[in-house]
Amino acid sequence: MTQRTVLVTGASRGVGRAVAEASLRRGDRVVATGRRSSDLEPLAALGDLVPRVLDVGDEAAIMELGLALQKELDHLDTIFNCAGVYSLQSKRWDNRRTSLETVTDEELVHVFRINAVAPMLLTRVLRPLLAASPSGGRVVNLTSLLGSVSVKDTPGDYAYCASKAALNIMTRGLAAELAGDGIICVAVTPGWVRTEMGGAGASLAPEESASRLLATTDSLTRADSGRLIDEHGGDLPW
Ligand SMILES: NC(=O)c1ccc[n+]([C@@H]2O[C@H](COP(=O)([O-])OP(=O)(O)OC[C@H]3O[C@@H](n4cnc5c(N)ncnc54)[C@H](OP(=O)(O)O)[C@@H]3O)[C@@H](O)[C@H]2O)c1
Structure with missing residues (x-):
């Protein structure tokens, strides 16, 4: 099989780390991005790594990276938009410290910027590379059940929930806009994962979540574009 080139x-x-590791281990070329190069260096031992420092909250840096990659790569098969934040007050989803009393302009704007705006900007600048993918480019936006409007019945978490709902509807818009380029765009939840955000009591190990994400991504067809997908490959409620 031809080597895939993916950006995480x-x-x-x-x-995101687990997706990068699993992709490298199966032989993909991985443009792994993170805020510190020291976090990315260990990944080089696993395979064909292209490490790039990127703060996804920095629009100029996103544009700079995208334009540089357009010179270095001839195509990109998949973008995994994994970077995300829960809130400014807490990295854990269940601390429930983000209520009407504590939510601020700074919090709402920051969480929207990282969770919803950054995936859009990255997709915009990387569109030509995705359109050049021989197998059809894919944009995989990591969303959450907490962004499902129809099941929202808990208080608070305004920034996180709304940012993921925004990401979901933007993913549908992207699916429609990029269909002509053969680019498939989906929002997928990684499940409840044992990470800093998910906490130690979560049900999935990062490796298991990554394996499911890769399986779902591999199985996507054009008919899936615009779907909101759960960790088993089924449909998540909007
Ligand atoms: N864990 C779950 O149960 C769960 C459930 C549903 C959805 N999700 C979603 O899945 C994705 C991954 O979550 P996770 O559990 O892996 O979270 P995590 O353990 O908290 O890791 C967050 C990742 O986002 C990066 N990040 C945050 N702000 C950034 C910025 N400004 N620029 C670049 N990178 C930034 C972090 O980088 P640094 O190391 O530099 O901080 C880290 O790599 C997120 O979109 C999250 O919303 C997670």
């Missing part, structure tokens, strides 16, 4: 954000730790 948030490759420093958590689900």
Whole structure:
């Protein structure tokens, strides 16, 4: 099989790290991005690594990286938008410290910027490389059940929930806009994963979540574009 070239954000730790590791181990060329090069260096031992420092909250840096990659690569098969934040007050999803009393402009804007805006900007600048993928480019946006509007019945978590709901609807818009380029865009939840965000009591190890994400990504067809997908490959409620 031809080697795939994939880009992973948030490759420093958590689900993004596991996706980068699993992709490298199976022989993919991996553009692994993170905020510190020291976090990425250990990945080089696993395979064909292209490490790139990127703070996804920095629009200029996203554009700079995208333009540099357009010179270095002839195509990109998949972007895994894994970088994410829960809140400014807590890295853990279940601390429930983000209520109406504590939510701020700074919190809402920061969480939206990382979780929803960054995947859009990356997709915009990497569109030509995705369109050049011989197998059809894929944009895999990591979302959450907490972004499902129809099941939201808990208080608080305004920034995180709304940012993932925004990411979901933008993914549908991207699916429609990029269909002509043969690019498949989906929002997929990694499940409840034992990372800094998911906590130690979560049900899935990062490696198991990554393995499911890769299986789902590999199985995507054009008919799947615009879907909101759960950790088993089924449909997540909108
Ligand atoms: N864990 C779960 O149970 C769960 C459930 C549903 C959805 N998700 C989603 O899955 C994705 C991965 O979550 P996770 O559990 O792996 O989270 P995590 O363990 O908290 O890791 C977050 C990742 O995002 C990166 N990141 C945060 N801000 C960044 C920025 N400004 N620029 C670049 N990278 C940044 C972190 O990098 P640093 O090391 O530099 O901070 C880290 O690599 C997220 O989108 C999350 O919302 C997770």
